[in-house]
């Protein structure tokens with residue numbers, strides 16, 4: 181009997197929650213769950229408010245099992261998870277801003293997404309950054325508008341000479357109220373919104389949303405749609421990893437790599453536009469299936485491009501490996517230890533470059549990955565170099581996956597009909613985006629509209645680790661370390 | 675190995691394939707841009723990109739303008755790091771309330787004459803986020819907009835077309 185089973189057995193099961201169980205628990209069980217998290221026996225997958233209830237998604241890694249526990253908030257309060265388990269801290273600060281529920285014992289009560297521009301705080305609060313005391317320390321403030329073409333956020337560095345003593349992030353600038361817009365929306369609107377949570381992961385989000393809806397309704401997408409979705413997901417992963425490998429090298433002032441990787445990425449986007457009608461494959465995955473088919477010519481174009489990347493990529497990898505000036509920047513820079521990666525349940529290349537092997541395609545084996553052969557590359561070193569290597573190895577894996585998917589593409593329809601639920605139903609999904617696991621949880625009303633939808637980006641558990649990884653590095657290495665994490669602002673700010 | 679890569683870099687990167695209609699159209703757009711920018715500005719054009727709340731999709735395509743296929747620097751278009759060096763602000767996203775002030779300040783820090791392009795469907799009117807109380811609306815909810823480039827996100831070619839259209843209107847202010 182696993183840790184998670186024990187917790188779930190004690191609660192009252194929700195009537196329609198799929199594919200994993202959700203139970204309402206009492207305060208003692210809630211506290212027990214927090215202890216299991218703090219003791220490292222469970223991993224926090226998500227934590228979100230739902231009217232006067234708070235839900236917590238948990239992963240039991242050894243058992244590869246997922247479950248949700250829910251607690252009714254008495255008088256709008258509940259025992260804070262972050263009190264004992266820091267990875268919940270930002271989620272609880274955000275939850276407080278958005279729902280008004282109070283996590284009792286929350287160690288940091290500063291608002292997070294609420295900058296005093298909307299919502300309960302009418303005045304822009306004087307945001308007090310954490311103090312840093314010592315001789316010779318000074319602060320460098322960066323953002324929210326950055327020098328490059330990137331998303332907005334604020335970084336407060338405390339430095340001693342060149343060395344970063346502390347980085348404190350302040351995020352929330354791109355908060356668009358996405359979850360509030362979801363409430364009451366129909367499924368088509370919901371799918372469009374989900375695909376716009378983080379543009380670089382539009383396929384992953386649309387897929388997670390669609391799978392959550394299908395779980396709630398008990399619908400299974402047709403086999404051809406399942407394969408086409410995976411094809412788009414792997415294509416998105418490839419395009420982003422290629423872009424990132426180039427961009428990390430660019431931030432180490434090695435522009436040549438960027439130039440070559442950007443060419444490969446651009447060619448992928450063009451083939452995607454020809455195949456699916458959109459360069460980023462946006463709005464192609466919907467609840468029930470997909471809206472775009474792949475014809476033989478487009479399948480052939482994908483195959484040819486994969487073959488060509490296979491020819492060109494090894495030379496780039498060799499270039500990366502054999503350029504001393506580049507290795508000098510990436511090896512041992514931005515170290516993230518395995519304990520923190522595990523504690524935070526860091527997904528994607530951040531986790532897998534620090535020895536945490538979790539990949540939801542493998543651990544939860546959602547279709548069609550249960551029928552496809554692939555490796556999950558893991559590196560123990562935890563530096564920028566390891567995060568580049570995870571991407572390199574994943575490029576190779578995804579190239580093979582694309583070939584396999586195109587070869588084995590089943591025939592048949594593209595969309596299943598969605599029934600009217602007739603009663604409230606809940607569903608959830610975990611999907612492996614290029615950055616890590618995206619979690620979508622939702623409840624549909626009897627009329628089939630969205631009653632509540634929560635979207636948890638992998639960045640929630642990666643951003644705080646960047647603060648840890650940069651400590652002791654020089655300020656000039658921040659862009660490099662930051663790019664190697666490549667966390668989403670919009671996905672996090674919602 | 676290095677030699678080979680450098681050689682491929684020095685070689686025009688796409689000449690091994692005959693230019694597709696796409697590439698030919700792009701070249702024509704580029705030439706049009708250079709002609710008009712010489713007429714209207716007499717120099718190259720500096721752009722500052724500002725994300726005022728986008729989903730980052732628009733940023734991806736602005737980035738793509740720099741890859742070897744578009745390589746817009748060859749047409750005299752540069753992305754600069756400071757608004758103080760910019761002629762044009764390219765603003766993406768529905769403007770979130772949390773970014774309103776930063777956008778306004780960036781606009782104010784840009785010297786006159788200046789032009790603002792609202793990029794993407796969100797930049798026009800807030801797109802599918804327009805109804806949110808956390809969003810102010812399109813870019814023109816905060817700063818005056820000279821041109822809008824539609825799309826979600828607009829393709830790099832759309833953006834280049836938009837820049838040409840903007841140049842064509844650049845009179846009076848300068």
Ligand code: SF4
Nearest residue numbers: 728731794795796826
């Ligand atoms: S227009 Fe589309 S791509 Fe651009 S910010 Fe809006 S949702 Fe994202």
